[in-house]
Amino acid sequence: MTTITTPPMTPTAPERMVVNIGPQHPATHGTFRIECVLEGERIIESRTEIGYLHRCFEKMSETHDYWGVIPYTDRLNYCSPMINGVGYAMAVEKLLGITIPKRAQYIRVILSELSRIMDHMVCVGTSLVDLGAITNFWYSFRAREVIYDLLEACCGSRLTVSYVRIGGLAADLPPGWVEHCRKLIRKDIPQAISELDKLNLKNPIFRLRGQGVGVMPRERAIAWGWTGPCARASGVDYDVRRDIPYYDYDQFDWIVPVEQGGDVFSRYQVRMEEMRQSLRIIEQYLDHLPGGPVIVDDRRIALPPKNEVYTNIEALMAHFKLIMHGILPPPGEVYSCVEGGNGELGFTIISDGTRKPYRVKVRPPCFAVFQAFDEMLRGIVIADVVAILGSLNIIAGELDR
Amino acid sequence: MSETMGPAAANPTERLLKEELGDRVLAASESHGDLAVEIRPEALLAAARLLKEHPALDYCYLMDIAAVDHLGQDPRFAVLYNFYSLRHGHRVRIRVRVPEDAPVLDSLYSLWPAADWFEREAWDLMGVQFRGHPRLVRILTHPEFVGHALRKDYHSAERHRLSRTYDLFLEEKAGAPPAE
Numbered sequence: 129m130t131t132i133t134t135p136p137m138t139p140t141a142p143e144r145m146v147v148n149i150g151p152q153h154p155a156t157h158g159t160f161r162i163e164c165v166l167e168g169e170r171i172i173e174s175r176t177e178i179g180y181l182h183r184c185f186e187k188m189s190e191t192h193d194y195w196g197v198i199p200y201t202d203r204l205n206y207c208s209p210m211i212n213g214v215g216y217a218m219a220v221e222k223l224l225g226i227t228i229p230k231r232a233q234y235i236r237v238i239l240s241e242l243s244r245i246m247d248h249m250v251c252v253g254t255s256l257v258d259l260g261a262i263t264n265f266w267y268s269f270r271a272r273e274v275i276y277d278l279l280e281a282c283c284g285s286r287l288t289v290s291y292v293r294i295g296g297l298a299a300d301l302p303p304g305w306v307e308h309c310r311k312l313i314r315k316d317i318p319q320a321i322s323e324l325d326k327l328n329l330k331n332p333i334f335r336l337r338g339q340g341v342g343v344m345p346r347e348r349a350i351a352w353g354w355t356g357p358c359a360r361a362s363g364v365d366y367d368v369r370r371d372i373p374y375y376d377y378d379q380f381d382w383i384v385p386v387e388q389g390g391d392v393f394s395r396y397q398v399r400m401e402e403m404r405q406s407l408r409i410i411e412q413y414l415d416h417l418p419g420g421p422v423i424v425d426d427r428r429i430a431l432p433p434k435n436e437v438y439t440n441i442e443a444l445m446a447h448f449k450l451i452m453h454g455i456l457p458p459p460g461e462v463y464s465c466v467e468g469g470n471g472e473l474g475f476t477i478i479s480d481g482t483r484k485p486y487r488v489k490v491r492p493p494c495f496a497v498f499q500a501f502d503e504m505l506r507g508i509v510i511a512d513v514v515a516i517l518g519s520l521n522i523i524a525g526e527l528d529r
Numbered sequence: 530m531s532e533t534m535g536p537a538a539a540n541p542t543e544r545l546l547k548e549e550l551g552d553r554v555l556a557a558s559e560s561h562g563d564l565a566v567e568i569r570p571e572a573l574l575a576a577a578r579l580l581k582e583h584p585a586l587d588y589c590y591l592m593d594i595a596a597v598d599h600l601g602q603d604p605r606f607a608v609l610y611n612f613y614s615l616r617h618g619h620r621v622r623i624r625v626r627v628p629e630d631a632p633v634l635d636s637l638y639s640l641w642p643a644a645d646w647f648e649r650e651a652w653d654l655m656g657v658q659f660r661g662h663p664r665l666v667r668i669l670t671h672p673e674f675v676g677h678a679l680r681k682d683y684h685s686a687e688r689h690r691l692s693r694t695y696d697l698f699l700e701e702k703a704g705a706p707p708a709e
Contacts, residue, residue, distance in 0.1 A: 146697050146699050163697050163699050165699050175698050178668065179667075179668060179670060179671070184685070186654075191685075225561070348642075350590060351589075352642050353641070353647075462563060476611070487597045495646060496592075496646075499642075499643070
C-alpha cells in the first residue's frame with residue numbers, strides 16, 4: 129500500500145496581472161484608458177492614458193471668427209454646455225472691455241445653474257449605476273430631461289445650445305419661460321433631489337462603497353490643481369462664483385458646501401448640496417430678473433435687430449460690416465474663469481487684433497482632477513476603480529478638447 | 530468660513546518678484562485686471578519657489594500652463610503660468626519666452642504635481658520641453674505623431690497614422706508574458 133503525501137503548501141509570490149480598462153468601457157462614460165497592474169485584487173501601479181477624444185478645439189479656434197468658436201464650446205463639457213459658452217464669451221468680453229446688459233447676465237446665470245444641476249444629476253446618476261444602483265438613474269435623468277426642455281425652449285436645441293453671443297445672448301427668453309422655470313425649480317427638480325437623497329444618503333451599501341474610498345487629502349487636492357466639487361469634498365473652500373465673483377453672484381444669498389471626508393461619499397454629498405444651492409440661486413435671479421435688451425448695443429460687436437436691417441440703411445451697413453470684418457478685439461492677453469460643473473473652467477485668449485483669436489487655451493477642470501488618478505489608485509482594490517472614477521465626473525470632451 | 534479675502538487687498542507679487550529676481554524680471558503689466566509678469570526663463574524655478582513659499586504670496590495653486598507660438602518673433606515661444614493664492618485671493622500670470630532652437634524650461638513638477646499633465650500637453654502640442662519632468666511624453670496625440678499640432682507652422686491637413694498596434698505599457702513591469 130502506498131501512502132499519498134501532499135506537498136507542503138509554500139507561499140508563492142502573488143501573481144501579477146495587467147488589466148486594461150477602456151477606452152470603451154461602460155464606466156468611463158467617454159473614452160480614456162486605465163492600465164492597472166494587479167497583485168490579487170490590489171492595484172500596485174496604474175497608468176492613465178487620455179487623448180482618445182481630442183478634437184483639436186484649440187487649433188480649430190484659431191481658424192474661426194470669435195463668434196465661430198461658440199458652437200465648439202458646447203462640445204467641451206457636454207453635460208453642462210451652457211457654462212462653457214458663458215466662460216468663453218466672458219473671456220472675449222473681458223478682452224473687448226465691455227459689460228453686457230444685466231438681463232443677459234442674469235439669464236446666463238440662470239441657465240448656467242440649471243446646467244450645473246444637470247451636470248451633477250448626470251454624475252450622481254451614472255456613478256451610482258456603475259455601483260449597481262440603477263434606480264437612481266431614472267430619478268436623476270428625469271430631472272435632467274425637464275431642464276433640457278427649458279434650454280430647448282430658449283435656443284431650440286437640448287445639448288448643443290450655442291445660446292450665448294459675444295456681448296450677450298442670441299435671443300430673449302420665450303414668453304412664459306420664467307413661470308415654467310419657476311414651477312420646475314419649486315417642484316420637479318427639488319423632488320428629484322430629495323428622492324435621490326432618500327435612496328442613497330442612508331443606504332448602507334452606498335455608504336460602504338463610498339465612505340473612506342478614494343480619499344484625496346486637502347493638501348494633495350490643492351497640489352494637483354483640483355477645483356470644483358471634488359476639491360470642496362476634500363475641504364478646499366474655493367468656488368469661483370464666490371471668490372472671483374461675476375454677474376452679481378456675491379449679491380445673493382447662497383453658500384458653498386464643503387465636506388472634509390475627501391472620499392466618494394463626500395463628493396456625492398457636495399454635489400447634492402450644490403444642486404440645492406443652485407436652485408436657491410435660480411430662484412433669486414428669477415425674482416430679480418431685470419427687463420431690457422439681452423445683447424450690447426454696439427455695432428462693432430453685436431448684429432443690429434433683423435427688422436432694422438431690412439428697413440434701415442445704417443443697420444444694413446452695420447450688419448454687412450460686422451459679418452465681413454468680424455469682431456476685432458484690441459491686441460492683448462486675458463485669462464478669465466467661471467465655475468464650471470467640475471471646477472474652475474478657464475479660458476486664456478490672446479488677440480493680435482485680427483478677426484480670429486491668435487490663441488485660445490482652455491483650462492479644463494477635469495484635466496487637473498484626472499491627473500491625480502494614478503496616485504489615487506495605488507494600493508486600492510480594483511472594484512473601487514469604478515466607484516472613484518464615477519465620483520470624479522471625468523468628461524472626456526473637456527479632458528481632451 | 531471663507532479662506533479667501535478677495536482680490537481687493539493690494540497684491541505684493543510684482544514688488545516681491547522684482548526684489549527677489551532683480552533684472553531677471555523683464556516686464557510687469559496689469560491689463561484687463563490681470564497681473565502679468567514676464568521673467569527670464571532661467572529665473573522660472575526661483576520665481577516659482579518664491580510664489581509658492583513666501584507667506585505674503587502663498588500661491589498654492591498652479592492653475593494652468595498655456596504655451597503660445599509667436600511665429601516670426603524672437604524668442605518664438607511663450608509659456609504662460611497661471612497661479613492662484615487661496616489665502617490671499619490673488620492671481621498672477623508668469624510669462625516666459627523661450628527661443629525656437631532651445632525651447633527648454635525647468636519643470637515645476639517638483640513644486641506642484643499639477644504641472645504634470647499641463648507640461649506634457651505643452652510638450653505634445655507646442656514642443657516646449659521641461660527639464661526634470663518625470664515622464665515627458667505625448668498626452669493628447671499618439672506616440673507616432675510627428676510635429677507639434679498647435680505650432681503656427683503645423684499644417685492642420687497633415688495626417689499621421691499609427692503603423693502598428695501597441696502592447697500594454699505595464700505588461701513588462703508586471704512580468705506577464707507579452708500578448709500574442
